[in-house]
Amino acid sequence: MEARGFAIATVVAVAAGGALAGCGGDDDGAPAEVCVVAPGDGPAAPTSGPLCRRLSTYRLFADVPGQVPAAGVEPFDLTTPLFSDYTDKLRFVHVPAGGVMQWHDVDSLAMPVGTILVKTFAYAVDRRQPAAGRRLLETRLLVRMDDGWKAAAYTYGDDDGDAELAIAGDLIDTEWIHDDGQVRTNRYAVPNVNQCANCHAEHDEVVGPLGPKARHWNRVQPGGSENQLARFVALGWLAGAPDAAAWPRTPVWDDDGDGTLDGRARGWLDVNCAHCHNPRGAARTSGLDLTPTQTDPVQYGVCKPPVAAGAGSGGRRYSIVPGQPDESILIYRLEATAPDVRMPELGRNLVHVESVAVLRAWVTALPGTCATAAPAP
Numbered sequence: 001m002e003a004r005g006f007a008i009a010t011v012v013a014v015a016a017g018g019a020l021a022g023c024g025g026d027d028d029g030a031p032a033e034v035c036v037v038a039p040g041d042g043p044a045a046p047t048s049g050p051l052c053r054r055l056s057t058y059r060l061f062a063d064v065p066g067q068v069p070a071a072g073v074e075p076f077d078l079t080t081p082l083f084s085d086y087t088d089k090l091r092f093v094h095v096p097a098g099g100v101m102q103w104h105d106v107d108s109l110a111m112p113v114g115t116i117l118v119k120t121f122a123y124a125v126d127r128r129q130p131a132a133g134r135r136l137l138e139t140r141l142l143v144r145m146d147d148g149w150k151a152a153a154y155t156y157g158d159d160d161g162d163a164e165l166a167i168a169g170d171l172i173d174t175e176w177i178h179d180d181g182q183v184r185t186n187r188y189a190v191p192n193v194n195q196c197a198n199c200h201a202e203h204d205e206v207v208g209p210l211g212p213k214a215r216h217w218n219r220v221q222p223g224g225s226e227n228q229l230a231r232f233v234a235l236g237w238l239a240g241a242p243d244a245a246a247w248p249r250t251p252v253w254d255d256d257g258d259g260t261l262d263g264r265a266r267g268w269l270d271v272n273c274a275h276c277h278n279p280r281g282a283a284r285t286s287g288l289d290l291t292p293t294q295t296d297p298v299q300y301g302v303c304k305p306p307v308a309a310g311a312g313s314g315g316r317r318y319s320i321v322p323g324q325p326d327e328s329i330l331i332y333r334l335e336a337t338a339p340d341v342r343m344p345e346l347g348r349n350l351v352h353v354e355s356v357a358v359l360r361a362w363v364t365a366l367p368g369t370c371a372t373a374a375p376a377p
């Protein structure tokens with residue numbers, strides 16, 4: 001929990017430079033709100049100016065500790081998610097009255113001003129027993145304003161009733177019982193606002209959503225029985241969708257019965273890596289393109305030498321050596337925890353043992369051999 005006081009102090013300082021530089025605060029010591037949100041009962045977001053200091057100001061939840069969404073807020077999940085140190089994640093979307101999301105075959109769906117995307121991170125008390133409860137860590141928001149998307153994290157204090165803006169991020173010491181019954185710990189890192197942009201600026205340094213792509217959303221809604229895309233079409237929230245038979249779908253990474261091993265591995269790399277590793281992303285200079293539509297094996301790493309020598313290759317010659325996961329830089333970096341080696345470089349302290357097993361099996365099954373003449377970096 002260290003750094004929490006520091007983070008809040010920074011928020012006040014930053015927010016005081018915003019549009020409504022009100023000082024002081026509530027009687028209970030909470031910082032005064034600086035954002036402008038339409039009055040009423042339902043969910044709402046500012047469409048310009050600063051983000052709110054308190055999560056409760058957006059009126060997203062009927063019950064914050066239980067993470068029960070308010071009317072007008074829909075839960076969603078992805079077929080294959082981003083791994084974040086074994087946290088559980090709860091995702092929600094609010095589309096304002098009269099607004100509509102526009103279908104796209106490949107990119108994130110376009111969303112109207114006033115949309116709020118919500119992702120809460122929590123550790124289960126005991127991963128083997130969901131009924132044992134969970135500890136809320138943070139709720140991240142992406143808010144669609146007049147001039148584009150704004151990102152922010154809100155951290156929970158000792159009580160889960162509300163969360164406060166954490167511009168500078170946070171470090172939270174955590175403990176849970178893992179799948180194997182063992183106690184695990186993690187110094188969980190809440191990203192700062194600049195780090196949000198490192199991942200969320202998928203193309204040309206413009207911040208935006210990453211998960212709301214038709215292929216990731218093509219699954220049953222959590223807590224429901226209906227397909228999410230069908231649900232959003234029925235609500236009038238999603239326009240331009242083709243016939244359901246034409247909807248693309250990312251396979252479920254850990255379901256052996258879902259499509260091919262190649263599809264599951266490439267789908268996992270899509271969600272976990274391609275927001276940086278694409279020709280217009282933050283990792284474009286690496287030349288490694290992990291988007292699922294890339295069909296040239298060299299572009300997605302097979303026998304691809306690193307662009308720059310350094311600790312990141314661990315003495316290996318190629319991102320992927322078919323049949324040889326131990327010789328593949330990509331696997332080496334998935335299994336690394338050192339900050340200058342691990343991939344992704346943000347958002348992970350722990351190794352995702354289960355997905356590494358899938359990626360190892362994929363590399364082992366890839367055909368071909370690499371020329372051995374390439375110099376070791």
Ligand code: HEC
Nearest residue numbers: 081082117140141142151152153196199209210211346347
């Ligand atoms: C390591 C890269 C990374 C960082 C850092 C990161 N995100 Fe994300 N975020 C993702 C990915 C990938 C998804 C979609 C996959 C998922 O939800 O499992 C996502 C999903 C989300 C969502 C749900 C809507 C969507 O785009 O899918 C929100 C809201 C969000 N992030 C907010 C934030 C905020 C706010 C920050 C900074 C405090 C942040 N994220 C930092 C990678 C990142």
Ligand code: HEC
Nearest residue numbers: 198272273276283286288305306307312319329330343344
């Ligand atoms: C936040 C952006 C970001 C994310 C997310 C990310 N990477 Fe990277 N990656 C980079 C950058 C920047 C480089 C180039 C610098 C370096 O090698 O560290 C790189 C380099 C690499 C390289 C070396 C490529 C070469 O040929 O030089 C590999 C392999 C790699 N990443 C794999 C992955 C994998 C696998 C994932 C997903 C699990 C991933 N990365 C997620 C930013 C990212």
